[in-house]
Amino acid sequence: MSGxxxxxxxxALIETDGDRIVSFGPAAFEAFTDDQRRVLARALGKWPDAPEVAPAARIVEAVHLAVINRLMQDDPMPVLLGxxxxxxxxxxxxxxxxxxxxGQALAQTLDLPVVWDFRTADVKLGGEGAPLAPFFHHACARYIKADAPLVFLNLGGVGNVTWVDPSQSAPxxxxxxxxxxxxxxxxxxDDLMQNRHAKSRDEGGLLAMSGTADNAIVDAFLSHSYFQxxxxxxxxxxxxxxxxALVADLPDADALRTLAACAAAAVARGMEHCPTAPTRVLVTGGGRHNAALMAELRARVPMDVDNIDSTGLNGxxxxxxxxxxxxxRVARGLTTSSPTTTGVAAAVGGGVISTGFGG
Incomplete structure (x- = not known):
């Protein structure tokens, strides 16, 4: 996964039948270099026929191959790749x-079946195509033996939530x-740090922690039509x-803290849509390492906010x-999204299966 x-x-390796999580295996990470990230950034907002896309796609495939090969050096060969x-x-x-x-190129290079293009079928049937992790979150809630509704909050470049009722047997x-x-x-x-300091991130949120959020800017941000x-x-x-532009005139620390407050305020606004109040919010993704972002969440979200690692899961x-x-799930013909996760008209299974040379 590259987010x-x-x-x-x-x-990451996982053992599952597409319903129940049996176990989690080892995992690996391969960073993009600064040069690679610049090529990828030029492709943002571009569609497949744009000239910026082909070189970026080659980087995506090469780095995926590198991390997959490293993961498989000392561990059992997977039977399927997502x-x-x-x-x-x-x-x-x-x-x-x-x-x-x-995905076809990866399947042929690795001689393993690869499931890819997960989102297109959902979009064609009227769905948003995102987020796609909710069915897995439902399985995770059962894996950790949650006994009441809870929320999984993923903080990547964009934030997304899954409200889960683990008493329901099917996602x-x-x-x-x-x-x-x-x-x-x-x-x-991250963009502010890149633009002002040529750094990929505010490591640990340390600079943001020394700043003060401008709540007038947060309120202006929340007036965006998306939140309606x-x-x-x-x-x-x-x-x-x-x-x-809203934070352009603020000093670095205040600008970062204000952006963290905007992200947290958006999550708090999202909690209003939960069918019932969750008992806790489990935070996953890189944002959970940002102290300022976590502090803003705990100040603005009216329920317990915990790092998901505290449950034994790997955030x-x-x-x-x-x-x-x-x-x-795709290989077994099971659904991957539903009306309440992506807005698709009916529960649907997305994904294309490409096989290696062995078929």
Whole structure:
């Protein structure tokens, strides 16, 4: 999995039948170099026929191959691979959704079946095509033996939540899941650090922790029309283009703290859509390492906010594990999204299966 933060590629082994999680295996991470990240950035917002896409797609495939090969050196050969690709454009109500990377090429290179192009079928049937991890989150809630509704909050470049009722045995069942993108998360903070200091991130949120949020800017941010829409709903990484201008005149620390407050306020606004109040919010993704972002969440979200690692799950690898889980669901003909996770007309199974030379 390579997410909207574009820091690199996560790979993780999972043993599952597509319903129950049996066990989690080892995981690995391969970072994009600065030069690679610049090529990827030039492809953001571009569709497949744009000239910037082909070189970016080659990087996506090469780095995925590198991390997969490293993971398989000392561990059992997987029987199936889930390959998400890199999202460069997402416009489900218009042009569709675009994840770069050729799953067929990976299947032939590795001589293993690869499930890819997870989002297109959902979009074609009227869904948002995102988020796609909710069915896996439902399985995780059962794996950790949760006994009451809870929320999984993923803070990547964009934030998304899944409200889960673990008492429901199937994720597509009415009332089992509700999911949607909350708003920008790490992306605007990372972009500010890149633009002002040529650094990929504010490591640990240390600079943001020394700043003060401008709540007038947070309130202006919350006036965006996206927050008036009912879920399910989804975002592209660049759907809030005016946000950098709102903090342009603030010192670095205050600008970062204000962006963190915006991300947290968007999550708090999203909690209003939960069918019932969750007992806790489990935070996954890179944003949970940002102290300022976590502090803002705990100040603004009216329930317990915990790092998901406290449950024994791996918050750095949950998205990669999710696409392994979804790959098995696709191979078994099971659904991967539903009306309450993406807004698709009916529960649907997405994904294309490409086989290696062995068939």
């Amino acid at each position: 909207t933060s574009m820091d690199g590629v996560d790979a 390959f998400h690709g890199q999202t460069f454009a997402h416009d489900p109500r218009g042009l569709g959704t675009h994840q770069a990377g050729d 597509e069942a009415p009332g089992a899941c509700l999911a949607f993108d909350t708003g920008p998360a790490n992306a605007p903070l 829409r009912m879920p399910p709903k989804s975002l592209d990484r660049n759907d809030f283009p005016d946000l950098p 750095d690898m949950l998205e990669a594990q999710a696409f392994g889980y979804l790959a098995v």
